[in-house]
Amino acid sequence: MAQPLVEMRDIKKAYGKVRALEGADLTVYENEIVGLLGDNGAGKSTLIKVLSGAVPATSGDIYIRGEKVSIKSTADAIAHGIETIYQDSALVTQLSIARNLFLGREPVKGARFFDRMDQEAMNAVARDLMARVGITKDIPPTTPISSLSGGERQAVAIARAMHFESDLIILDEPTNNLGVAETQGVLRFVRNARDSGHSCIFIAHNIHHVFQVVDRIVVMRLGKIVADDIDPKTTSVEAVERVITGLEEDTPPGIPVAADA
């Protein structure tokens, strides 16, 4: 296996009395797609929010390429090459595709004093990126996000992560509320991102979507990682479902399974 890109060690997180994470360890290697599965309330979102700087962990350490880092905000995470894609929330719907792609890192044209954005360059890069993530329809880069479909918005967010060389792209339920074709699109974008050298964490409740795209499956239950090396090519969907619900053979019957949220 390749180098570990990100390692989260013994991450604990309590929201008041609710212990959302009880010592979770997660490793993501370079150039792989990890599927993170688990029942409602298992702690998947909390774990990746810790990694993306959206919530602080109560304790635990994060290493990137072996070096310990401290991630206190979303901006910190992005600076460390970790990009999180939530449905919608990361884009400014009033702004165009190109302006969103470069938000906060707009290229300047001419003297610095005039602070002039190089909109031609932005549009050219945007057009190229949209083709690279696999948008086949001809959408001008000046189109505002508000007139894109949910799947196309995901594509813009993924394109941005690819362009700014994010090492790790996290997608938390990116296929929720998407139609069949759109979902296939997002899965294709994720594969394209991996093929151009990025790693991904992919969270989805639809286990079939996860099976279609990931290299390795990690399962969480009640705030802990209970399996972290399931190969989707050699494991059946049913076997993974048993791990998620806690009914796999090494769990004695009668133990209560993760409560449904």
Added chain:
Amino acid sequence: MIPSIVPRLIAKPEFGPFVLFIGMLAVFYSINPAFLSPLNISNTLTFMVEIGLIALAMTLLMTSGEFDLSVGAVFGFAPVLMWTLFNSGVTSLEVGFVIALLTAALIGATSGWFVTRLKIPSFLVTLGMLLVVRGTALYVTSGFPQRTWSPDGRLLADILVGDFYIGPFRLYMSLFWFIAAVLILHYVLTQSRVGNWIQAAGGNPQAAIARGVNVARTKMGLFILSAVMAAFAGIISSIRTLAANPNSGTGYELEVIAMVVIGGTALTGGRGTIIGTVLGILILRVMRNGIILIGVPGLAYNIFIGAIILGMMALHSGLERRHQGGS
């Protein structure tokens, strides 16, 4: 290509205000041709550019998702401060001018601090600031207008409001300040990186912050700009009319916000247009002037303004929905 340009133009937020403005010109002119006389045009332009300066700055502030109700109070306060400093012999007029602008910047920074640091809605912060600033102006003057001294021939007066004739039109230097502000702020909003941050700050502040955009600093800068522009406009107006009344500017905040939203800038932020605001300024000022010229009682003015605001809001929201409907 030609057929596709027409619907694109119609979909622009500036299109509705533009048609309304042309329509108003036609109606007023056909009822009373004196409406387009050089004298009337000169008179209308004179005050229009003063209040217009405030509306231009407010456009950027509103695009960033905030607004400022204290601009009318600052408009009244800044000249009072300048003339008080000058009359009492503390400073020269020029230094008084600079101090008045710096004080306005401080007022804007204070509002910005309350909004960005304490996360208090700008409606409440700037309402409080309105009362503090207006109250201060009234208190230090005991409510009386300040003595102003005819500043003719003074460099400052010439630069700010020197008048001159182009053909039959009597114009003031303030027109050039207005045009310069239009060009600069339009450029900033549409071409500069700061413009992208302003729109992002109003559209989706969380997303902007996540991309490393300093939303707080952007908004802070716009609060300062808005207050300084209001002070600048107040001083121009005061030198031109040779009056510094602590009550002047009362109610301007609402007229300015009306100008901005009529032009197509969203009250909720994220979308703004300087060209639209210029049209909004023209519409409201020409309306006020025109309905008097055609014999409608001046007291009926607000009925028309209210109707224009409602009509334009319906139009803009319709366009917006059609836009979203495309998804």
